[in-house]
Amino acid sequence: MSESEEKxxxxxxxxxxxxxxxxxxxxxxxxxxxxxxxxxxxxxxLGEMYLTGIARAKPVELNHPAPDGYREKLDERVAALLGKSK
Known part of the structure; x- marks a missing residue:
């Protein structure tokens, strides 16, 4: 197996x-x-509770660079996982 195939x-x-x-x-x-x-x-x-809480709190710093809009997408996905009403 070549090095590329192994990777x-x-x-x-x-x-x-x-x-x-x-x-x-x-x-x-x-x-x-x-x-x-x-x-x-x-x-x-819980999803709505999360969104309310995160809006009031100081944003948690990410440990990596993220593109614009990443935080909003992350918050929406977390809220969806917690059961945000549609």
Missing amino acids: ITNLEELVLELQLETHAAKVAIAVLSTALNSVMGKETN
């Missing part, structure tokens, strides 16, 4: 691992959100 194989394995980690995190967030809603006895709308 491609390593990158493919890394992508699969990242996909698995992402899916596992999404499932865990959904389970925890559902459990919290059950404990509270009502729909807590």
